[in-house]
Amino acid sequence: xxxxxxxxxxxxxxxxxxxxxxxxxxxxxxxxxxxxxxxxxxxxxxxxxxxxxxxxxxxxxxxxxxxxxxxxxxxxxxxxxxxxxxxxxxxxxxxxxxxxxxxxxxxxxxxxxxxxxxxxxxxxxxxxxxxxxxxxxxxxxxxxxxxxxxxxxxxxxxxxxxxxxxxxxxxxx
Amino acid sequence: xxxxxxxxxxxxxxxxxxxxxxxxxxxxxxxxxxxxxxxxxxxxxxxxxxxxxxxxxxxxxxxxxxxxxxxxxxxxxxxxxxxxxxxxxxxxxxxxxxxxxxxxxxxxxxxxxxxxxxxxxxxxxxxxxxxxxxxxxxxxxxxxxxxxxxxxxxxxxxxxxxxxxxxxxxxxxxxxxxxxxxxxxxxxxxxxxxxxxxxxxxxxxxxxxxxxxxxxxxxxxxxxxxxxxxxxxxxxxxxxxxxxxxxxxxxxxxxxxxxxxxxxxxxxxxxxxx
Numbered sequence: 160x161x162x163x164x165x166x167x168x169x170x171x172x173x174x175x176x177x178x179x180x181x182x183x184x185x186x187x188x189x190x191x192x193x194x195x196x197x198x199x200x201x202x203x204x205x206x207x208x209x210x211x212x213x214x215x216x217x218x219x220x221x222x223x224x225x226x227x228x229x230x231x232x233x234x235x236x237x238x239x240x241x242x243x244x245x246x247x248x249x250x251x252x253x254x255x256x257x258x259x260x261x262x263x264x265x266x267x268x269x270x271x272x273x274x275x276x277x278x279x280x281x282x283x284x285x286x287x288x289x290x291x292x293x294x295x296x297x298x299x300x301x302x303x304x305x306x307x308x309x310x311x312x313x314x315x316x317x318x319x320x321x322x323x324x325x326x327x328x329x330x331x332x
Numbered sequence: 333x334x335x336x337x338x339x340x341x342x343x344x345x346x347x348x349x350x351x352x353x354x355x356x357x358x359x360x361x362x363x364x365x366x367x368x369x370x371x372x373x374x375x376x377x378x379x380x381x382x383x384x385x386x387x388x389x390x391x392x393x394x395x396x397x398x399x400x401x402x403x404x405x406x407x408x409x410x411x412x413x414x415x416x417x418x419x420x421x422x423x424x425x426x427x428x429x430x431x432x433x434x435x436x437x438x439x440x441x442x443x444x445x446x447x448x449x450x451x452x453x454x455x456x457x458x459x460x461x462x463x464x465x466x467x468x469x470x471x472x473x474x475x476x477x478x479x480x481x482x483x484x485x486x487x488x489x490x491x492x493x494x495x496x497x498x499x500x501x502x503x504x505x506x507x508x509x510x511x512x513x514x515x516x517x518x519x520x521x522x523x524x525x526x527x528x529x530x531x532x533x534x535x536x537x538x539x540x541x542x543x544x545x546x547x548x549x550x551x552x553x554x555x556x557x558x559x560x561x562x563x564x565x566x567x568x569x570x571x572x573x574x575x576x577x578x579x580x581x582x583x584x585x586x587x588x589x590x591x592x593x594x595x596x597x598x599x600x601x602x603x604x605x606x
Contacts, residue, residue, distance in 0.1 A: 187341065187362070195353040236340075236366040236515035245511050253509065253537060253544055255353035328539050329463040330476040 166240040168282050174291045175226045176234050177282075178298060181275060182222055185248035186215035189268075192255055196264075199257035201322070204264040211268050214305060215248075218298075225294070242281065247274035260319040269309040276302035340369040345395045351386060356508030356534030360454055361393050363511050364423070367518035368396070373421055380423045381410040383430035386461045387454035387534070390425040404434030407442040407451065414447050415589050421522060422448075428455040432468040432489045443498035443527055445587040450521045450528045453491065454508075456536035456543065464539035476540075491531045492568045492579060496561060501526035501584040503564065507576050508534040509547045520578060526586050533574070546574070553577040 168174045189212035196205035241247060248271045255267060279299035283292050343365035351357050368378060378396035382388035384403035391398025397420075401409045410424040431439055431453045442449065457474075459465040466480050468489035475483045492503050502524040506514040514532065521528035533550065535543035553571070557578040558564050564580035 183341065184362075187344075188358075191349065191358055192353055194348040195351065198348065198350055199353065235370055235519075236363070237512040239512070241512070244513070245509075252358065253354045253356070253535065253547070256537065257353050259353070329465075329478055330539055331478060331481065 168286050171290050172229050172231050176231045178222045181246050182215050182218040184246040186212050188249040203261040207264045247278040258322045262316040265313045272305040340365040343368045343395050345393050347392045349393050352538045354537040359508035359511045363514040366515045378421045382406050383426040385427040385430045387427040407438040424451045428469045429459045429467040440498045443495050443500040446501050446527045446584050452530045454532050454534040456534050458536050458539045460536045460539050495529040500529040501582050502528035503580045504578040505531045507550050549574045550576050
């Protein structure tokens with residue numbers, strides 16, 4: 160699948176609509192993954208994804224606060240100007256696995272947070288609106304905090320003992 | 333700030349999906365809720381009908397009317413519902429086993445009738461709920477199932493070609509790894525008046541970890557969509573099965589039975605009089 164041609168985000172309302180979509184998607188996907196991990200008896204990964212969902216929820220609230228009094232454009236689900244065809248913070252969801260270790264979960268979260276930071280950085284570098292560039296730079300900084308935090312956690316996380324699959328797929332390995 | 337009447341999250345039910353982490357069906361669920369929100373469809377005007385299988389759990393996760401039906405019979409149930417309630421937007425969901433094997437005959441006649449239904453088939457080329465057996469769309473050489481260690485050895489079912497030949501008036505292919513396109517195709521499919529067949533490549537990473545590669549294999553259809561069935565047949569036959577987008581849409585007569593009786597009880601009695 161080829162990446163989409165980049166289109167520039169031109170206005171503050173358009174940028175806020177993108178930020179809101181990105182953070183809502185992120186929150187929903189992290190919640191889904193946390194619930195999955197709980198169901199599959201992987202409490203460590205569930206706890207981490209729940210924590211990431213809480214961070215995303217904080218960002219959702221922050222974006223909503225900034226959007227107060229701003230008329231956000233109604234956007235079709237396919238109308239967002241992502242550079243990778245979908246919301247950047249959920250792109251690697253297929254890397255999740257019910258046996259994943261805490262370290263693997265951290266690495267997946269790091270991948271998502273890095274993509275979110277890069278999206279905001281890209282807008283901060285390329286938008287023609289100074290207002291958009293400034294806010295995007297600020298949000299990239301907030302994502303960078305998550306990137307740094309996850310990087311520290313990964314550095315302190317061991318690879319753990321591979322979990323035993325008590326009900327393995329009935330397929331040849 | 334203007335807020336749409338319902339957001340996509342308003343169409344998500346409080347029931348937690350029990351799919352495996354990384355399952356493609358999560359993206360299909362998300363695309364369904366986004367399409368419904370985009371179309372502004374009231375939740376009470378939508379019914380989601382399914383058969384049996386992992387993908388058929390979808391109605392439980394969508395905040396609309398739903399019916400988790402019998403294996404392979406989702407289209408029969410949906411057709412009955414649509415016949416009785418033309419006003420409802422009826423979506424049908426299922427997997428490749430449910431739709432192409434157990435429900436294969438229902439698929440043919442649903443296409444032929446061309447009732448105004450949207451059929452979403454989440455194809456992962458495996459029976460996942462029963463732990464990984466070959467399905468009608470599994471490649472003949474797939475040897476990872478312990479039940480078919482030498483591979484199923486049977487040519488794959490060709491969903492788009494069969495749907496076209498049977499009379500479906502809308503045929504498209506989406507991919508769970510491209511949710512933007514998937515939402516768009518869903519909106520087009522729901523808006524299309526007639527039987528819309530949406531074939532969705534939706535990897536099962538537990539039993540088919542090789543399907544992670546689909547993200548690199550899919551590509552847009554080389555040709556524009558057509559409203560000509562002959563041209564659509566050529567496109568489908570030339571396709572490698574990994575092309576994404578709308579293939580075919582044509583306005584064809586939609587079968588919808590009259591909702592009111594056209595004869596009185598006396599008329600019926602007269603027909604049975606000896």
